[in-house]
Amino acid sequence: MSTLEVRHVSKVYNLRGAGQLTALDDVSFTIDSGQTIGLVGQSGSGKSTIAKILTQLETPTTGEVLLDGKPIPRRGAGLRSYRQQLRMVFQDPFASLNPYHSIRYHLERPLRLDKVVPKDETEAEVRRLLERVRLIPDAVIDRRPHELSGGQRQRIAIARALASRPAILVADEPVSMLDVSIRLGVLNLLADLQREEGLGVLYITHDLATARHFSDEIIVLNQGRIVEQGKADDVILRPQDPYTQELRAASPDPERFFASAGPAEGGAR
Amino acid sequence: MTAVEPQLPTPETRPAVDAVEAGTTATQVVAGHSRIPWRFLGGRAAFYLFTLWAALTINFFLPRMMKGDAVSQYLSRNRNVSPEAAEALRALLGLDTDKSLWQQYLDYWGLLLRGDLGVSLLHGLRPVTEVISQALPWTIGLVGLATIVSFAIGTIGGAFIGWRRGSKLDAFIPITTFLSTIPYFWLGLVAIAVFSVNLRWFPIGKAYGVGMAPGWNLEFIGQVIHHGTLPLLTIVIASLGGWMLGMRNMMLTVLDEDYITVAQAKGMPNRRVLWGYAARNAVLPQIQSFALSIGFIVGGTIVMEMVFSYPGVGKLLLDATNAKDYALMQGVFLVITLSVLVANILADIAYAFLDPRTRQTEA
Amino acid sequence: MTATDATQRRKAAGTPETLLLRTTGPGGHRPDQSFWSKLVSAFAMFRNGKSIAGLAILGFFVLVAIFADVLAPYSPTKVDNSARLQPPSAAHWLGTTHIGEDVLSQVIHGTRGVIVVGFLAAVIATLIAITVGVIAGYLSGWKSEALSALTNVFLVIPGLPLIIIVASMFEEPPLVLIAAVLGITGWAWGARVLRAQTMSLRNRDFIQAARANGEPLSRIITVEMLPNLMALIAASFVGTVTAAILGLTTLSYIGVIPVTTYNWGTILNWASAQGAFGRNQWWWFLPPGLCIAAIGVALSLINFGIDEYVNPRLRSAGERARAMKKKGLDVNDAVTTVRKDTVRTDLASTDLKNPGND
Numbered sequence: 008m009s010t011l012e013v014r015h016v017s018k019v020y021n022l023r024g025a026g027q028l029t030a031l032d033d034v035s036f037t038i039d040s041g042q043t044i045g046l047v048g049q050s051g052s053g054k055s056t057i058a059k060i061l062t063q064l065e066t067p068t069t070g071e072v073l074l075d076g077k078p079i080p081r082r083g084a085g086l087r088s089y090r091q092q093l094r095m096v097f098q099d100p101f102a103s104l105n106p107y108h109s110i111r112y113h114l115e116r117p118l119r120l121d122k123v124v125p126k127d128e129t130e131a132e133v134r135r136l137l138e139r140v141r142l143i144p145d146a147v148i149d150r151r152p153h154e155l156s157g158g159q160r161q162r163i164a165i166a167r168a169l170a171s172r173p174a175i176l177v178a179d180e181p182v183s184m185l186d187v188s189i190r191l192g193v194l195n196l197l198a199d200l201q202r203e204e205g206l207g208v209l210y211i212t213h214d215l216a217t218a219r220h221f222s223d224e225i226i227v228l229n230q231g232r233i234v235e236q237g238k239a240d241d242v243i244l245r246p247q248d249p250y251t252q253e254l255r256a257a258s259p260d261p262e263r264f265f266a267s268a269g270p271a272e273g274g275a276r
Numbered sequence: 277m278t279a280v281e282p283q284l285p286t287p288e289t290r291p292a293v294d295a296v297e298a299g300t301t302a303t304q305v306v307a308g309h310s311r312i313p314w315r316f317l318g319g320r321a322a323f324y325l326f327t328l329w330a331a332l333t334i335n336f337f338l339p340r341m342m343k344g345d346a347v348s349q350y351l352s353r354n355r356n357v358s359p360e361a362a363e364a365l366r367a368l369l370g371l372d373t374d375k376s377l378w379q380q381y382l383d384y385w386g387l388l389l390r391g392d393l394g395v396s397l398l399h400g401l402r403p404v405t406e407v408i409s410q411a412l413p414w415t416i417g418l419v420g421l422a423t424i425v426s427f428a429i430g431t432i433g434g435a436f437i438g439w440r441r442g443s444k445l446d447a448f449i450p451i452t453t454f455l456s457t458i459p460y461f462w463l464g465l466v467a468i469a470v471f472s473v474n475l476r477w478f479p480i481g482k483a484y485g486v487g488m489a490p491g492w493n494l495e496f497i498g499q500v501i502h503h504g505t506l507p508l509l510t511i512v513i514a515s516l517g518g519w520m521l522g523m524r525n526m527m528l529t530v531l532d533e534d535y536i537t538v539a540q541a542k543g544m545p546n547r548r549v550l551w552g553y554a555a556r557n558a559v560l561p562q563i564q565s566f567a568l569s570i571g572f573i574v575g576g577t578i579v580m581e582m583v584f585s586y587p588g589v590g591k592l593l594l595d596a597t598n599a600k601d602y603a604l605m606q607g608v609f610l611v612i613t614l615s616v617l618v619a620n621i622l623a624d625i626a627y628a629f630l631d632p633r634t635r636q637t638e639a
Numbered sequence: 640m641t642a643t644d645a646t647q648r649r650k651a652a653g654t655p656e657t658l659l660l661r662t663t664g665p666g667g668h669r670p671d672q673s674f675w676s677k678l679v680s681a682f683a684m685f686r687n688g689k690s691i692a693g694l695a696i697l698g699f700f701v702l703v704a705i706f707a708d709v710l711a712p713y714s715p716t717k718v719d720n721s722a723r724l725q726p727p728s729a730a731h732w733l734g735t736t737h738i739g740e741d742v743l744s745q746v747i748h749g750t751r752g753v754i755v756v757g758f759l760a761a762v763i764a765t766l767i768a769i770t771v772g773v774i775a776g777y778l779s780g781w782k783s784e785a786l787s788a789l790t791n792v793f794l795v796i797p798g799l800p801l802i803i804i805v806a807s808m809f810e811e812p813p814l815v816l817i818a819a820v821l822g823i824t825g826w827a828w829g830a831r832v833l834r835a836q837t838m839s840l841r842n843r844d845f846i847q848a849a850r851a852n853g854e855p856l857s858r859i860i861t862v863e864m865l866p867n868l869m870a871l872i873a874a875s876f877v878g879t880v881t882a883a884i885l886g887l888t889t890l891s892y893i894g895v896i897p898v899t900t901y902n903w904g905t906i907l908n909w910a911s912a913q914g915a916f917g918r919n920q921w922w923w924f925l926p927p928g929l930c931i932a933a934i935g936v937a938l939s940l941i942n943f944g945i946d947e948y949v950n951p952r953l954r955s956a957g958e959r960a961r962a963m964k965k966k967g968l969d970v971n972d973a974v975t976t977v978r979k980d981t982v983r984t985d986l987a988s989t990d991l992k993n994p995g996n997d
Contacts, residue, residue, distance in 0.1 A: 062851040090853040103844040107866035117852050167848070328791045334796070337928050338804055415740055439971065442960025456936025459885055461892050462907065462928035469916045469924075480917075529950065575799030579889055593800055593891065597807045616797050 008091065009075055009174035011038040011061070011207060016070035017057050018231075020260045030056040031230040033070070038175055038207040043198070045222030045239065046211045047254070053231040054211045055098075058179040061209070062095045074175075090209035091121045094168035094195075098180040100160035110137075110163055111148045119169035136166040140196060158189040162196065169200065182213070194221055215258045220241045227251045286627055303329055305598030320624050324617055326372035331613040336384050338609065339368070339602045361395045365603055368394045393610070396602030398595060404607040414483055415588030418504055420592045422511035423570075429512070430519025435555040437520065438527025454616065459575060460576055464510045464583035474522030478506045507584045511576065522565060526558035533557075560631050570616050593629060658890070690944025696937035700930075704750040711744035715901055728920050734922035737913045745906050746926050752902035753884055753934070756818045760883035765820030765876045768829030773860055776837025787834060794825035802886070806895045816894060821883045828873035836871055840864055874945045880983070881938045888931055903927035 018031040021257050031053045039042050047055050059065040061072060063079065063086065074093070080086045097103035104113055114133045118124060124132045134144040140162040152160055161181060170174055178197060182190040198221055201208050212218050218225055218239070225242040227235040227250065235248040246252045356549045364387055375383070387393070393404035430452075437445045455463075484490070486497040530536065531554055539549045577591035585591065589608055596604035677770060685694065703710060712732075719739030727734045733742035775786035802820055806812055841864075849863050865872075890896045891904025892911070910916065910924040963969070 064851055087853050090851065095848070095851055097844045097848060101842055103848050105849075105863055105867070116849075116854070120853055163944055164848075167852075171852075189732040305874045323788055328796050331796050347782060372974060442964065453939050454932065454936055457881065457885075457939055458932040459888050459892075459904075459928065459935075461889055461930065462924075463910060465907075465916045465924065466928065469919070469921075474919070514997075525946070525950070540971070574797040578799055578803070580894070582893060593803065597803055597895070605804060609804060612797055612800050613795075618794055620795055638920050 008040045008205075009207065010040070011093065012076075012177050013037070013057070013061075013210065014071050016060060016067040016072065016127065018053075018065065019068045022082075030231050031060075031067070032229075034231070034233055035070075036226055036236065038209055040207045041201075042224070043201060043206050043208040043210055043222045045218035045225040046209060046228060048211065048228035049077055049227055049254075052228045053241060054213075054228060055179060056157075057210060057228075058095060058177050061093060061175075061177050062089075063090065070128060070199055082159075089170045092173050093177065094171060094173040095177040095179060096161070096164050096168050096181045099184050100157045100164060101152075101184070103164050103211070104160055106152055109149055109151060113152075113163065113167055114170055115158040117167060120172040121169055126179055132170075137163075138155050139169065139200065140166045157191075161185060161193055165193075165200070169204070172204075173206070174273045175209070177209045177211070178200070179211045180213070181210075182217070185215075190217070197221070215243060215254060219226075220244050227240060227254070295518060296387050316628055317625070320621070324621055328397040328614075328617060332385075332388065332610070333381075334382060335606055335610050335613070339606055361401070364392050365394045366615075368603055368606060386612075387475040393607040396596075396601055396604040397602040398604060400601045404603055407604065408607055408611050410489070410591065411587055411589045411592045414586060415577055415581070415590065416615070418507060418586065418588070419511065419573060419580075422508045423515070423573055425508070426515045427519055427562075430516045431523045431555075433516075434520040434523025435527055435550065435558065438531065438558070439554070441528060441531075441607075449517075449524060450478070452517035452520050455513055458514070460510070460577045461583050462513045463514055464507070464580060465512050467506055468583070474613060479503050481583075483587050486606060505582055507586060511580060515576075518569070519562065521585075523555075523558060523562055526561055527554060528555050530558045560627070563623060563630065567601050567620050567627070570623070571620040574612055574616055676900040685941070685944060687947060689940045689947070691941030691960050693937040693942075693944065696940070697756075700750055700934055700937070701754055704754040704990075709747050711741075711747040712739040713744045715740060715748045717741070717744075720758055723758065724920060726920075728953075734920075736909065736923060745901060746903065746930060749902045749906055749927065750930070752814060752846055753887065753931075756814055756821065756887045756902075757880045757884040757934075759815065759818035759823065759888075760821035761876050761879040763819060764826040764879045764883075765829060767822070767826040768833060768871060768875060769865075770844060771826070771863065772830035772833030773837050776834040777856075777860060777864070783834075788841045790827050790830045790834070791889065793808055794831065797887075798824035799886070800901060803893070803895050806890060811897055813830070817887065817890075818883070821886050822879075825882055826885075827880055828897050829872075829879065832871060832875060834867060836868060837864060840867060870945055870949045874942050874949070877938050877942045877945070881935055884931065886932060903931050964992075 011035060013036050016031055016034045017029070017085045020028040022028055025234075034045065034053075044058065046054055056065065060067050073079070074089055079089050087216065099101075111130075111133055114136055115129055118129050118132055120127075133148065137144040137147065142162055144252060147155060147159065147163070152163075165181075175202060178195075181197065182193050185193060194217060197208065197210075200206065209216065210222055214245070222239045224237065225235075226233055227242065227248065229250045235251045236245060237240055242251065243255065246255055316548055368384065368387060391405060393408075395401045396404050396407050399407045435449065437448055468480060471477050477501065480487070481503075483503050484496060485503075490496060534555060536549060536554055539553050540546075544553075574590075577588060580586065581588045581590035589611060593605065593608040593612075595601075596608060645706070651863070685691065719735070719741060722735050722739045724737055725735045730743050731743065735741060736745070754800030759836065771786055771790060775783045775790070778786075791965075800877070802824060805820055806817070809816070814865055824931060846859065846863060849859050852865070888907070889904060892900055892907045896905075902928075906927045907924060915923045
């Protein structure tokens with residue numbers, strides 16, 4: 008059981024000659040193992056900045072991130088052990104895999120780096136990971152990323168994230184760049200894996216519907232600030248903040264549309 | 277320059293902006309406004325000053341790397357050197373072994389700032405600055421003209437070839453590329469052999485006829501043009517390939533962009549799309565490589581002046597090297613480096629105004 | 640709020656469980672790629688007509704350089720005063736010089752100096768360019784700016800005058816020194832290009848992923864970034880070989896490099912000094928120049944091939960235009976005219992407003 012705590016984190020970027028950009032303003036939340044937190048907001052609201060801070064690709068200007076109550080070390084063995092605990096799935100399946108390396112290589116590296124299994128078991132573990140994300144190992148293991156479809160690549164990105172057996176998974180808009188028809192499959196995969204591994208998942212998205220479907224709690228971000236936070240159903244069905252209400256009004260809802268059109272037109276259900 | 281300083285919005289005076297209305301959620305940005313890209317130019321100016329300093333320091337060390345006794349011989353061979361000139365030469369060439377290196381460095385800078393580059397052995401002890409200033413206009417005139425002509429023909433030609441892709445014009449690319457891989461000196465020599473020796477269309481070398489006194493009269497100018505045509509043509513032919521290839525490749529990349537399709541779909545005449553949209557965008561990297569190629573052009577001029585016995589600074593450098601006239605060598609190198617720097621600055625300024633992206637402030 | 644609530648909600652919505660995905664590609668197990676097949680696929684950039692032609696010509700010259708002693712009919716310095724300045728004949732395929740030396744042998748032996756200096760200088764320059772360029776591109780802040788300033792200084796300071804002055808300081812500079820000087824004055828262009836490309840690579844997601852996974856910096860640069868930079872490095876290397884060869888021959892012709900080592904430039908130096916150009920002794924001055932041009936063309940072809948590999952638009956642009964021209968279309972037409980005979984008239988009677996039964 009692990010707990011990731013983000014405590015009063017702010018991130019301010021200095022733009023050369025153009026002032027400052029406040030990407031995050033006093034953000035605080037907690038992720039527990041076995042819990043899915045949905046982070047919702049429009050483009051530019053600071054969602055990706057949070058992901059970068061959690062994976063230590065950026066450091067917060069103020070505030071801190073704590074794993075199991077301990078702050079994250081800046082370097083050395085402590086940082087490496089933190090990195091093993093928290094992994095990220097990136098948004099763009101076309102860019103998150105190195106076009107030059109095979110799939111086997113992509114999955115071997117985290118296993119070797121974190122010494123997850125002994126060396127002679129690496130191949131078996133790679134195959135096991137591919138099966139866990141519902142891919143046939145023999146068909147993809149020697150391929151290069153450009154030979155696979157977007158959905159397959161994203162599954163491999165998930166497999167890579169799971170390789171080090173992390174406690175927390177950050178999914179930064181994992182299905183935004185996939186065909187709509189396969190999004191549900193990938194999200195359901197993430198949900199199943201989360202349940203099986205007991206992961207804590209931070210699901211970052213701009214799509215309210217999937218956020219409600221898969222998250223236990225939802226955090227709404229606007230201009231770098233948390234404007235609403237609570238259980239998924241409460242936030243979506245009974246939003247308190249005006250921004251959340253606007254978000255909800257902006258997302259298409261079939262029940263609302265056909266209800267207003269009236270039964271005479273006989274729209275299909 | 278504006279008469280009134282533009283009012284930048286401060287946090288207090290900034291109006292509250294509705295994020296959804298404004299269409300962005302970037303918070304609390306204090307924007308800078310500038311039409312003249314001061315930051316960009318300022319950065320470039322700093323770089324050029326640094327390069328200038330580096331070049332002058334290299335220049336300082338050059339004669340000191342040469343065998344010391346050769347330099348002393350140089351001075352001892354010339355009893356006619358006046359005491360002040362001898363003093364300046366010592367400081368320039370590093371013969372003041374009794375002074376510390378740092379002191380020599382300071383003296384060197386002092387001489388430079390006074391414009392004293394020593395006296396030239398080869399040219400009857402005339403001041404180096406005088407010798408160079410006589411040769412410089414020839415180089416700048418011919419090479420400058422040739423480069424502009426070559427850049428213009430190559431860029432316009434490349435734009436056109438890129439536009440008419442797949443046509444027979446594509447054959448120009450390998451032809452001009454072949455011409456530019458031929459070593460320039462060989463091209464020049466062959467040109468002389470064919471056009472000067474055999475066909476006798478042009479004189480064999482030099483800038484003007486022997487025994488002719490320079491002056492602003494028609495006959496002299498006619499001779500200059502006559503003598504200069506062959507060198508100019510050879511430079512243009514040799515360098516055409518590079519410009520043409522670069523522009524054509526950029527055009528092919530630009531023509532695939534969606535904004536070209538939009539322009540055509542709007543019904544714009546092809547000529548306008550080609551020149552106003554495609555070529556305009558494709559030419560920007562060309563200007564950058566123009567700036568960078570100036571250093572190579574300078575190298576080319578040395579060869580050209582040797583082949584055609586043209587009285588420019590390149591020939592000056594070669595003669596000085598052969599005669600071991602160190603002061604002149606050092607001076608010519610300095611002038612060449614300065615010219616390259618100035619040309620780069622001009623190209624950068626042109627680029628800054630042509631590319632609207634540099635006018636924005638970068639994040 | 641526990642996880643089971645979300646799970647129950649999903650089950651209630653009737654969403655399907657995830658199915659075992661079948662991959663769509665051709666099935667079957669691809670055997671582990673051997674080292675050689677990996678090496679060959681790494682050089683995919685050379686696998687087009689232009690590159691192969693260029694490599695063939697280059698290979699020819701390399702072979703000549705290696706086997707010069709065997710191939711040349713005479714020693715290049717063998718003086719034969721009885722056969723001076725002779726045009727090509729059966730005994731001397733390319734004629735003789737002013738003291739009876741065989742031009743063909745000189746050209747053959749000259750190949751060695753050109754190839755050795757060209758490649759050595761390019762290796763030195765490319766190694767420096769990779770080191771400076773990639774590190775400058777990957778780091779950010781003042782370290783990157785400093786390396787970039789260093790690169791720009793070397794770019795702006797004119798190379799040839801510097802080499803002339805430096806070379807004139809030595810009596811008999813060995814080939815290695817010349818190659819080193821050419822390399823040190825020629826790395827800046829490649830470094831600049833590599834820095835720009837590395838900077839754009841650095842922000843790509845797979846590099847971020849490698850960083851987030853804790854890959855050490857040395858591995859990120861060598862294993863993750865370098866393979867993606869291979870095409871640029873190859874093009875830079877080939878360009879530097881061209882520049883080094885041109886530089887060497889020019890310097891030899893000028894006479895800055897002493898004429899004891901034979902390369903094509905020194906042959907031209909002698910030819911020019913003896914007035915061969917003015918006396919139509921074409922067999923003396925044409926072959927060396929043509930050889931330089933030939934190697935230059937070969938290297939340019941290789942670079943064209945790499946260019947097309949890197950930027951596929953260059954490859955297909957001409958083909959697409961030609962294919963369209965065959966159909967009577969101009970590639971620059973924004974609008975394709977519709978031919979009247981292809982419009983289907985049998986649909987005209989269908990009333991699109993009333994779809995009828997759905």
